[in-house]
Amino acid sequence: MARGVGTLYDPGVLLPRGSEAISPTGHYTGYVWVRNGLAPQELATPEGRLFFHALEPVMRVSRLLGRPTFEGMLVARHRMLDLLLAGAIERGEIGQVIEIAAGLSARGWRFVQRYDGVTYVEADLPRMAARKQRLLQRLSGPGPRVTTIDALADDGPDSIAAVADTLDPEVGTAIVTEGLLNYFDLEAVTGMWHRFAEVLRRFPTGAYFADVVLRPQANSMVEKLGAGLLAATVRGRVHLHFDTEAEVAAALAEAAFPAADVVPAGTDNPGARLVHVIDAWT
Secondary structure, eight states: OOOEEEEOOOOSSBOSTTOOSBOHHHHHHHHHHHHTTSSOGGGOOHHHHHHHHHHHHHHHHHHHTTOOOHHHHHHHHHHHHHHHHHHHHHTTSOOEEEEETOTTOOHHHHHHHHSTTOEEEEEEOHHHHHHHHHHHTTSOSOOOEEEEOOTTOSSSTTSHHHHHHTSOTTSOEEEEESSOGGGSOHHHHHHHHHHHHHHHTTSSSEEEEEEEOOHHHHHHHHHHHOHHHHHHHOOSEEEEOOSSHHHHHHHHHHTTOOEEEEEESOSSSGGGGGOEEEEEEO
8 A cells, every 4th residue: 555745736725734724726616616616606705716817828828738637636526526425315324414624615505405314514723713604604494513523533522423412313324525634644535534434333324425636646746737727736745645546445345344435526527537436335
């Protein structure tokens, strides 16, 4: 199983080592979702609009050349995770969702609007949770419950176990992470997976949906997107843990997810081929 640290795009909202700031790419990602109809305008931030339009000339050239763009990759992974979660809900397997580090995503709001009776909990670091709660107040209708979490905690009031304590133990539950795993080293990631599996085994059915960037994909990203674009978007170095889908599935199995599929986020967009999604069950 490969592990290491490499330079990659900053895919999520939470910064590593406990920072509670929203990264530039977190703002950018939120604006991409709004632009592509995956979030309402109320969740766009001025910073996201600024970053998006600053990078758009480079992205436009990349699209014209048939190369990947960050926008294409972000939209592909978001839609694929939507598809996995929607399927689980519509099959009656999942009725509760915990999304960790949801950031500026509107998935929780969209799914509560779409599926009557689904409980959706967004769990973030305190400052992000507070900001998200303020943004959600701009929207009409029911929305997700927002709470705080420390995804690295084994126990305590901000642990995943404590969040799960607030849910109905008789209802199938999913955990979702998007743009999170590559912030942490392999030990931290597998520790999270063990905690997630332990929590999900409390429920009649348990699912884990996430995205992951493999080492060869990261190398391809460097070659295809170019160092200049990376320099404009990267906040720091992030961790690359695995070379293949099989290695990811094996690590999930070791963490007590016996059924795990790891597949590309799509093939119809060049950016989609640069990220995989995890579809794992306890």
